[in-house]
Amino acid sequence: MKDRYSAGWEKLKEIDGKAGENLIENLKDIAPDLARYTIEFPFGDILSRPGIDLKSREIATIAALTALGNAAPQLKVHINAALNVGCTKEEIVEIIIQMAVYAGFPAALNGMSAAKEVFKNRNII
Amino acid sequence: MKDRYSAGWEKLKEIDGKAGENLIENLKDIAPDLARYTIEFPFGDILSRPGIDLKSREIATIAALTALGNAAPQLKVHINAALNVGCTKEEIVEIIIQMAVYAGFPAALNGMSAAKEVFKNRNII
Amino acid sequence: MKDRYSAGWEKLKEIDGKAGENLIENLKDIAPDLARYTIEFPFGDILSRPGIDLKSREIATIAALTALGNAAPQLKVHINAALNVGCTKEEIVEIIIQMAVYAGFPAALNGMSAAKEVFKNRNII
Amino acid sequence: MKDRYSAGWEKLKEIDGKAGENLIENLKDIAPDLARYTIEFPFGDILSRPGIDLKSREIATIAALTALGNAAPQLKVHINAALNVGCTKEEIVEIIIQMAVYAGFPAALNGMSAAKEVFKNRNII
Amino acid sequence: MKDRYSAGWEKLKEIDGKAGENLIENLKDIAPDLARYTIEFPFGDILSRPGIDLKSREIATIAALTALGNAAPQLKVHINAALNVGCTKEEIVEIIIQMAVYAGFPAALNGMSAAKEVFKNRNII
């Protein structure tokens, strides 16, 4: 198990160090195994895969979470992550605008609110 | 209106010529305006925007439609489109696998079935 | 129970006689109670309520089922129902087009495919 | 572009003046184009169409957003809009109750909470 | 009507007395009929059915609401309800973890946040 966990933890720190710590912290008293799975499977197995660059992976994640519209906290984590792995603010805005086509204007408008909050916290807007 | 329509039509042909013709054909007797809007807004306004490359846009679309899981015909159109604008088969597979994380394994497995059907029709599997 | 059931059955026949019979028929060997609940609650309790006309109720149902995008058989039943209670073909098309705004173009396009199938079966397209 | 924008802006003011100003205001520093698209496409192209009255359009929107359950801010805007274009409080309540049938009781209960908040802000409850 | 209402009210009190009172209280000025339907149909008709034990029913409800991800208030009510009818904290955590498989990690993580809030309010974490 160690290898997947270690690889996941490294990937998590590369993408968003604080989110990783918060995840562990918030889950350790209720479901530490879910924290471990989150590190092992999404970060250790999937986001660590070669085959497509990390920036493309974050674009895909922002698109999916904006379209689903039911996971604002995770969307904010991944907007931060996208900025951390080389997406520009403008590219993130483009992807969220595009979701108006596939998931409707309310989904895009709510995704943009999430992005605005992240950009403000990083003082880039 | 002409400019948005023409730009959208050009973009639609660039992405998938046949899907464009089918769209027009299928809607002309019931809702020709919806065909026109589909050309003008998604293709003319959005997918024609600069700011992020078309390959990234198709990655975002495949991610969103796989995650939503309620639009198999459009997902197939955009898997074709992704191949047309430079995504490799392997990159498309990567994005669909990644959706297991954000929308669950059933969404990813059904997205993969759609991809397999497209790849078979293009004789690339 | 009888009153709710009778009222629901009358409303179901008013809206779509055949769909009612099919519902009973399809469920009688596996879940006859679900058939009964469907007659009693949606038709007996809700669609029989005064306060808003039946045409508006069918508009709301078409909008909801097109937006949710996960219930094609029921969407077709209610497109038929809408025609039965006085909606025109053009009004149904309008509502489905409008869903492109709130649930995205794929939802609207798939809703339109359902409408086209219903219109064809009724020879009105 | 001007005509669609102007028509959309007029329609937006007819439906909900303040929401229009807020939309522009909130998006102008992050994605002014999304504000423009929201005015042009939903309001300029779609809600301005003839073929069905504006009250029916707002009924459809309330139904869709209550059923989807992932866009509380937009649902509140459109409950206000429905009141502005002639829906009564009672009719809005009817449509939201009806969503218990198509999207489940939690969706209907959460839609009703949104309606209650709007009605309170307008001092009509 | 009385029998279904009485049966539903008894079931509601068995499952969660306070939630029942709050439901009635919150809806009585805007949609008392929706309160009545909620008591009659979900609690009177469905959750009162024999055929499967109440604990299994609450497991099913927690699974569904975690997967749908659009009804946090109702999810919390039913996490409380599950504890009231004999589920352990550990079993609830198991079901929510399992949803990572079927609806994705964000849905599971947000479900766990809801559970944590409930467990804290009951001082069991």
Place this chain on the structure above:
Amino acid sequence: MKDRYSAGWEKLKEIDGKAGENLIENLKDIAPDLARYTIEFPFGDILSRPGIDLKSREIATIAALTALGNAAPQLKVHINAALNVGCTKEEIVEIIIQMAVYAGFPAALNGMSAAKEVFKNRNII
């Protein structure tokens, strides 16, 4: 990796041998890694966990997939699985009926169609 894979494979065979073979077979030419992940994570990590019995886990899965309504093939696999691990036909029907409350009647009716198909294939209806 072997241990998780082996444990997952054993669990998959316990739950549904044929579905396991089909999964591998269908994915081996397009995304063998997704087949491996499906065995390792859902079956090896999650469904193999102690803490709640396998029958309760299948009840949760049927509830979630019926409510989501976008994964008919997987729903059928898990209705079979539920029968394999000790759920009765009647219990499965109960859980699907219950989803009318949380996800609406169309979701429940479509879930019941899936169940009917499975029951017919097993000659138990």
